[in-house]
Amino acid sequence: MNNDFINLLLTRRSVTAAEMTEPGPSDEQLETLLRCAHRVPDHKKLGPWRFIVFRGDARASYGEQLAKVFAKRNPDASSKLLEFERNRFTRAPLVIAVVCSPVVNEKVPEQEQVLTAGAVCQNMLLAATAMGFASQWLTEWYAYDKKFNKKLGLTKAESIAGYMYIGTAKNAPTERPRPDLDSRIRYLKEAE
Ligand SMILES: Cc1cc2nc3c(=O)[nH]c(=O)nc-3n(C[C@H](O)[C@H](O)[C@H](O)COP(=O)(O)O)c2cc1C
Known part of the structure; x- marks a missing residue:
């Protein structure tokens, strides 16, 4: 058994984007991340996902676009709020949008393809x-x-x-309460 991997699954925690800083992944690490994310179960091999990678100045320029859309939707938004929108993508050194691109297929309902895109996110x-x-x-x-x-x-x-925000944690995350496991399991053992 690969105990390191099991331990990683048992202890993984998210770190909020606001708690992230440099450095982010190198080019080589980014490629590995994308290759790991890409390797998911995929009914009929449809590949119903793609990636949009925000790095460097692209984060600020798309943040500007975000603030423009936000301002249109919220004409009374304060300059402080708009500044927050402008800075969303610069919270982390790397942001990757995982796009679900469903393919019309009579054997694979769209729900399965959305699940596959979710698996891409979790792998990442x-x-x-x-x-x-x-x-x-x-x-x-x-x-x-x-x-x-x-x-x-x-x-x-x-x-x-x-949107997958990736960087270095300013502080190590603490554990959070987890949903109760036992009440979510039904063991079927006897013949019915
Ligand atoms: C599809 C999806 C969307 C999410 N969107 C948000 C979000 O917009 N804001 C947020 O605070 N957490 C969001 N989360 C939750 C965090 O990613 C994270 O799972 C949560 O803070 C619990 O931390 P943990 O991953 O360490 O259990 C989302 C999770 C999923 C699966």
């Missing part, structure tokens, strides 16, 4: 954790904003499975 969190990086899976408001999705080049059929 696990790979980032294994590399010693902090990570958080966020959707916030903009994952569901049609205008911003259009600016990002998503088609009408596509959706955001998650």
Whole structure:
């Protein structure tokens, strides 16, 4: 048994984007992250996902776009709030949008393809954790904003499975209460 991997699964914690700092993954580490995320169960091998990687100045320029969309939707927003929107993507050194790109297939309902895109996100969190990086899976408001999705080049059929924020933790995360496991399991042992 690979105890290190089991232990990673048993202890993984998200670190909030606000608690992240430099450094982020190197080019080589980014490639490994993407390759790990990409290796997911995928009914009929449809590959219904793609990645949009925000690094460097792209984070601030897309933050500017985000603030513009936010201002349109919230004309009374304070300059402080707009500044917060502008800085969303610069909270972490690396942000990766995982896009669910469903393929029409009579054997694979869209729900399964969304689940596969979710697996891509989870693989990325696990790979980032294994590399010693902090990570958080966020959707916030903009994952569901049609205008911003259009600016990002998503088609009408596509959706955001998650924004994966990745960096270095300023402080180690503490444990949080977990949902009760026992009440969520039903063991079937006897013939009925
Ligand atoms: C699809 C999805 C979207 C999420 N979106 C947000 C979000 O917008 N804001 C937030 O605070 N947490 C969000 N979370 C929760 C965090 O990623 C994280 O799971 C949570 O803080 C619990 O921490 P843990 O991963 O260490 O258990 C989301 C989680 C998932 C799976």
